[in-house]
Amino acid sequence: MNKFSTYNQSVTYWKQYQKFFPEEMQIHEDHLPSEEWMTWNDVHVHLDRMLVPHAKLKIIFIHGAGGNGRLLAPYARMLQKYGYEVVSPDLPPYGLSYSNPKKRLDYQLWIDILHELIDQELKKDGKPIILLGSSIGGMLAYHTAVQSKRVRGLIATTFVDTSDPKVRDQLAPNKLISRVGKFFMDKIPVLLDFMQISVNHVSRMKLITNNAELTKLIMNDAHAADTKIPLRLLRTFLNMKPVVKPEDFDVCPVLLVHPELDPMTPYRFSKPFFDHIKCKKEYVALEGAGHFPIEQPGLEQMNAAVLSFLKTIENER
Numbered sequence: 001m002n003k004f005s006t007y008n009q010s011v012t013y014w015k016q017y018q019k020f021f022p023e024e025m026q027i028h029e030d031h032l033p034s035e036e037w038m039t040w041n042d043v044h045v046h047l048d049r050m051l052v053p054h055a056k057l058k059i060i061f062i063h064g065a066g067g068n069g070r071l072l073a074p075y076a077r078m079l080q081k082y083g084y085e086v087v088s089p090d091l092p093p094y095g096l097s098y099s100n101p102k103k104r105l106d107y108q109l110w111i112d113i114l115h116e117l118i119d120q121e122l123k124k125d126g127k128p129i130i131l132l133g134s135s136i137g138g139m140l141a142y143h144t145a146v147q148s149k150r151v152r153g154l155i156a157t158t159f160v161d162t163s164d165p166k167v168r169d170q171l172a173p174n175k176l177i178s179r180v181g182k183f184f185m186d187k188i189p190v191l192l193d194f195m196q197i198s199v200n201h202v203s204r205m206k207l208i209t210n211n212a213e214l215t216k217l218i219m220n221d222a223h224a225a226d227t228k229i230p231l232r233l234l235r236t237f238l239n240m241k242p243v244v245k246p247e248d249f250d251v252c253p254v255l256l257v258h259p260e261l262d263p264m265t266p267y268r269f270s271k272p273f274f275d276h277i278k279c280k281k282e283y284v285a286l287e288g289a290g291h292f293p294i295e296q297p298g299l300e301q302m303n304a305a306v307l308s309f310l311k312t313i314e315n316e317r
Contacts, residue, residue: 005096006035006096007033007035007048007070007096008032008033008035011096011223013221013222013223014027014070014071014073015027016217017071017074017214017217018074020211020213020214020294021074021294022299024078024081025074025075025077025078026074026077027073027074027077031077033048033049033050033070033073033076033088034048034049034051035047035048035049036049038089038116038117038120040113040116041103041112042099042100042103043092043097043098043099043100043103043109043113044092044097044098044099045089045090045091045092045097045113045117046069046089046090046095046096046097047069047087047088047089047090047117048069048070048073048076048086048087048088048089049085049086049087049088050073050076050077050079050080050085050086050087050088051080051085052080052083052084052085054083055083055084055085055127056083056127056128056314057084057085057127057128057129057130057152057310057313057314058084058085058086058087058121058125058127058128058129058130059076059079059084059085059086059087059129059130059131059132059310060086060087060088060089060114060117060118060121060129060130060131060132061075061076061086061087061088061132061134062089062091062114062131062132062133062134062137062138062140062141062144063088063090063091063094063095063134063135063137064133064134064135064136064137064138064140065135065136065199065203065225065237066135066199066200066203066205066208066218066219066224066225066227067094067134067135067137067218067224067225068090068094068095068096068223068224069088069089069090069095070088070090070095070223071218071221071224072088072134073088075134076088078303079306079307079310082307084310085127087117087121089113089114089117090223091110091113091114092105092109092113093105093227093228093229093230094223094224094227095223095224096223104193104232105229105230105232105233106232106233106235106236107233107236107237107240108236108240110140111140111143111144111147112147114131114140114141114144114148115144115147115148118144118148118150118151119148119150122150128151128152128313129150129151129152130151130152130153130154130155130310130313131144131145131151131153131154131155132155132156132306133154133155133156133157134157134292135157135158135160135208135264135265135291135292136158136160136237137156137157138156138157138158138159138160138256138270139156139158139159139160139161139162139273141154141155141156142154142156142159142242142246142249143240143242143243145249145251145252146242146243146244146249146251147243149251151251151252152252152313153252153253153254153255153309153310153313154251154252154253154254154255155254155255155256155257155306155309156254156255156256156257156270157256157257157258157259157291157293158256158258158262158265158269158270158291159256159270159273159274160265160269160270161242161272161273162237162238162239162240163240163241163242164269164272165178165179166269167269168182168238170204170265170266170269171203171204171264171265172202172203172204173201173202173203173204177202181202182235182238185231185234185235185238186235186239189232189235192231192235193230193231193232193235194230194231194232195230195231196228196229196230196231197228197229197231197234198225198226198227198228198229199225199227199229200219200225200226202234204263204264205218205219205225206219207263207264207291208225208264208291208292209290209291209292209294210261210263210290210291210295211290211294214292214294218292245276246273246274246276246277246278247276247277247278248278249277249278249279250278250279251279252279253279253280253281253282253309253312253313254274254277254279254280254281254282255281255282255283255284255305255306255309256270256274256281256282256283256284257284257286257301257302257305257306258270258283258284258285258286259285259286259289259290259291259293259298260285260286260287260288260289260298261288261289261290261295262289262290262291263290263291264290264291265291267285282305282309284301284302284305285301286298286299286301286302287301289301289302
């Protein structure tokens, strides 16, 4: 992958996703995201931007394992239509982002990249930042908010706290992978860290949506779930513990918009973490929606809850 690759011209697989969204959310040629690159510490991060010059808030939209920024563009489109600017990074090695081959990709690097993106965006125009995390991006948003301390709100579809072994068991296809696999990754990282594996083989990616056709598309996407990741990234993700416990978190208000019919990460796995969050918070269940929410009425409920949350923050400025 290189800087000459673009979603708008050369990598167009994402267009196949549009039919699964309502017409008003679909991405077409007349309103494509603009594409940018952020280069930092030998990492080249592709950014999709839904520009709104006079927006009062800016959302950084964080994808999960098996995703990328362009996959989330229909949701970003809705936010743009309501006056909010959205920046959606591809976290390497997903999407179009890439790094120096010698660069050690791990979970902390993802947090650092998002931290740097927050700083650069604030320096650019000072617009208050909201983090919006999809799937494991929700927990990633939490870790980033803790490290940055410069965000005004946090929205998540799930809180996947992998410091809990029950959560690790749920994410993996079976306990052999979640326990024996993790044991060996922890014991001999010098041998295993640089091995590459598709996230399809170490997660329940078959449950990423409740639509068989859409799930197959995502699993076969070379820039999404079919991307090969180093085991170092997986190992450090599974070993990540919150630097600040949820009962001590007071950085910003939190909104959890959790799909009701999510077999990949059911609400009962997000609930303990969410219940312990100290600050102002709200939970909205998305009726009839799967892990990747495309179903009604959950999709409309998500849009309404997110817009209400953003408006509240906007009015508090």
